[in-house]
Amino acid sequence: MSAPELAIDVRGLVKRFGGKTAVDGVDIQMPYGKVWGFLGPNGSGKTTTIRMICGLLHPDAGEGRCLGFDIRTDAMSIKQSTGYMTQRFSFWEDLTIRENLEFVARLYHLPQRRALVDNTLETLGLEHRQHQTAGELSGGWKQRLALAAVTMHRPRLLLLDEPTAGVDPQARRDFWDEIHRLSMTGLTVLVSTHYMDEAERCDRIVYLANGRLVTSGTVDDVIDASGLVTFRASGEGVRELMEDLRAEPGVEHAAYFGAALHVSGADRAALMRAIEKYSNVSWEEVQSDLEDVFIELMTRAGADERLHG
Amino acid sequence: MSAWSESMVRVGAIFTKELIQMRRDRMTFAMMLLIPVIQLVLFGYAINTDPRSLPTAVVTEEQTPIVRTLLTALKTSGYYELVSIISDPRESAALLARGEVAFVIQIPSGFTERLIRGERPQILIEADASDPAAASNAIARAETILMRALRHDLKGSLAYLAPAQDPIEVVVHARYNPEANTQYNIVPGLLGVILTMTLVMITGLAMTREAERGTMENLLAMPAQPFEVMIGKIAPYVAVGGIQTLIVLLAAHELFNVPFAGSLLLLLAGVVVFIIANLAVGFTFSTIAKSQMQAMQMTFFFFLPSLLLSGFMFPFRGMPGWAQVIGEVLPLTHFLRLIRGVMLKGAGFGDMRQAILAITLFAVAAGILAMVRYRRTLD
Ligand SMILES: Nc1ncnc2c1ncn2[C@@H]1O[C@H](COP(=O)(O)OP(=O)(O)O)[C@@H](O)[C@H]1O
Numbered sequence A: 001m002s003a004p005e006l007a008i009d010v011r012g013l014v015k016r017f018g019g020k021t022a023v024d025g026v027d028i029q030m031p032y033g034k035v036w037g038f039l040g041p042n043g044s045g046k047t048t049t050i051r052m053i054c055g056l057l058h059p060d061a062g063e064g065r066c067l068g069f070d071i072r073t074d075a076m077s078i079k080q081s082t083g084y085m086t087q088r089f090s091f092w093e094d095l096t097i098r099e100n101l102e103f104v105a106r107l108y109h110l111p112q113r114r115a116l117v118d119n120t121l122e123t124l125g126l127e128h129r130q131h132q133t134a135g136e137l138s139g140g141w142k143q144r145l146a147l148a149a150v151t152m153h154r155p156r157l158l159l160l161d162e163p164t165a166g167v168d169p170q171a172r173r174d175f176w177d178e179i180h181r182l183s184m185t186g187l188t189v190l191v192s193t194h195y196m197d198e199a200e201r202c203d204r205i206v207y208l209a210n211g212r213l214v215t216s217g218t219v220d221d222v223i224d225a226s227g228l229v230t231f232r233a234s235g236e237g238v239r240e241l242m243e244d245l246r247a248e249p250g251v252e253h254a255a256y257f258g259a260a261l262h263v264s265g266a267d268r269a270a271l272m273r274a275i276e277k278y279s280n281v282s283w284e285e286v287q288s289d290l291e292d293v294f295i296e297l298m299t300r301a302g303a304d305e306r307l308h309g
Numbered sequence B: 001m002s003a004w005s006e007s008m009v010r011v012g013a014i015f016t017k018e019l020i021q022m023r024r025d026r027m028t029f030a031m032m033l034l035i036p037v038i039q040l041v042l043f044g045y046a047i048n049t050d051p052r053s054l055p056t057a058v059v060t061e062e063q064t065p066i067v068r069t070l071l072t073a074l075k076t077s078g079y080y081e082l083v084s085i086i087s088d089p090r091e092s093a094a095l096l097a098r099g100e101v102a103f104v105i106q107i108p109s110g111f112t113e114r115l116i117r118g119e120r121p122q123i124l125i126e127a128d129a130s131d132p133a134a135a136s137n138a139i140a141r142a143e144t145i146l147m148r149a150l151r152h153d154l155k156g157s158l159a160y161l162a163p164a165q166d167p168i169e170v171v172v173h174a175r176y177n178p179e180a181n182t183q184y185n186i187v188p189g190l191l192g193v194i195l196t197m198t199l200v201m202i203t204g205l206a207m208t209r210e211a212e213r214g215t216m217e218n219l220l221a222m223p224a225q226p227f228e229v230m231i232g233k234i235a236p237y238v239a240v241g242g243i244q245t246l247i248v249l250l251a252a253h254e255l256f257n258v259p260f261a262g263s264l265l266l267l268l269a270g271v272v273v274f275i276i277a278n279l280a281v282g283f284t285f286s287t288i289a290k291s292q293m294q295a296m297q298m299t300f301f302f303f304l305p306s307l308l309l310s311g312f313m314f315p316f317r318g319m320p321g322w323a324q325v326i327g328e329v330l331p332l333t334h335f336l337r338l339i340r341g342v343m344l345k346g347a348g349f350g351d352m353r354q355a356i357l358a359i360t361l362f363a364v365a366a367g368i369l370a371m372v373r374y375r376r377t378l379d
């Protein structure tokens, strides 16, 4: 094994669908025991990359190991010790909650199945609903059931694909508490998400755009590395300025933040020249936040493919 | 723990899951049990290739005791129902053309007189030839019925006519059905048809349903080997096939009085192999098809030649060479030989070895193809 201290160690992953390159040379070196966020707009290749990591898709190029097992030839071993929660709920809606858990417990040949399923139901708080079919659960409960089901066999690596999409804020918070609790027990977690606040709960983030890895690091690293300078305008009439500001050279993007306007660019001098013309509102330099950086990264990466699934 | 028993545990997991899903899918489950009943009624009762009480017109000007004897004999045979007795042959031709009668029996004038003189008068039976198969048994039996009636009647002063080789001449367009397709032949064959149709379809949906519901990704993400999934998924339907077999065999015995000459054990062994062969075909389809719709279409394209070229619909020996070649490949063909052989002819294992071997080979080939085609990834 090349680097046994890495949970995920993949290089140059490429995946094409028809003529379209969905993932284009992605490298990820992820150590054990961390929680990493996988970010990027829709269609940027997050799901495809995760599928290649756990052996569900054959990469067209590239190679790598997951938990020390070759992703091309040893998918079976990877599956034994990985929990993969799919983007779309993929448990059996015509089975009851209990039957779904029992199926997983049987398939992984887990000892003391009854007790294990009982415990899992208790932890989930779904004991009283255990005989309802999974299809009857709300979105948030489905996600919790799925998380419980993919962790029942005590995997070493957890791959969560947009686990909180479409879930209400309270449920999202609970979900993240659970992720951190699992991480504390030594689990390595890679979680893809759209939400900025979730990115900030990760030890490290990896940002994809158009199938390419654009940036990675801690939230602060990513903000620093972007070299993005942001000014905040406030005052009377600030809202009318946006269209004009956007057209200025040096302004890479401008966006409303409540009553204020954030204007960002990588070139500080050019940016300052641009905003000098608008002295009727008050300007102050602020720390760029992750959202500014992501909007910026998306703009730089070109085509926004948010229309794709 | 050995790899083998771990594998069996995973098969058990999938088996249990399928069993629950099958039970919960009431519609499909009901269909699996209703289809045998419906087909038995349709083929066993409604589609009767030995129809009785066919409407018949008689053209005769004579009302002599002998003519009456003959007409009564035809009537009591059950095949003919005398709906009208007329004297004008042109009217009878019209009845036949309109399809109001299936037969016209013409007894020419002077029949009785010529019979007594020993001149072997003719009786002409005209049949509605548009469905020759339907009437073939009635025609084939006409002569026997008439002769028997005459022999019974020609006593006393007419006894001198009886020993003559045939006192009358019956002119018919007899059509002969070499396989004599009666219920004895159809009901056992029907078991094969029912199993082919329902089992191929139900496993045809096995993998495509997982794909369409989005559960496929989950199944693939778990450490189950393709053959474990296949066995786990088809095993519950072996039991369903068993129930269907029970229904048909009971009906054959209780309702249709089909004889059972051979060994039940031999038949059941053949049935199990045949069930597995069909389930394997269905599973293969489900690994190839992209959707449940496609799987259904494939089932149909498998079922049709099975129905037509296996010897169920048409006598196998009557088919052209190319059709026989296709027929020899299909498991239903061999199953029909097996079940007809065992039930009707009392054939033993020695006679049926080839049929069982052919079905087994087909099952193995389909299983291997399914494993080759099984997608281990989402590619
Ligand atoms: N099975 C597939 N067949 C064809 N195109 C696909 C398939 N899966 C993904 N894609 C395409 O690949 C690109 C990346 O998709 P995906 O990995 O799902 O992105 P993300 O998860 O970041 O939203 C998209 O353009 C998507 O349309």
Ligand SMILES: [Mg+2]
Residues within 6 Å of the ligand: A043, A046, A047, A048, A087, A161, A162, A309
């Ligand atoms: Mg995705």
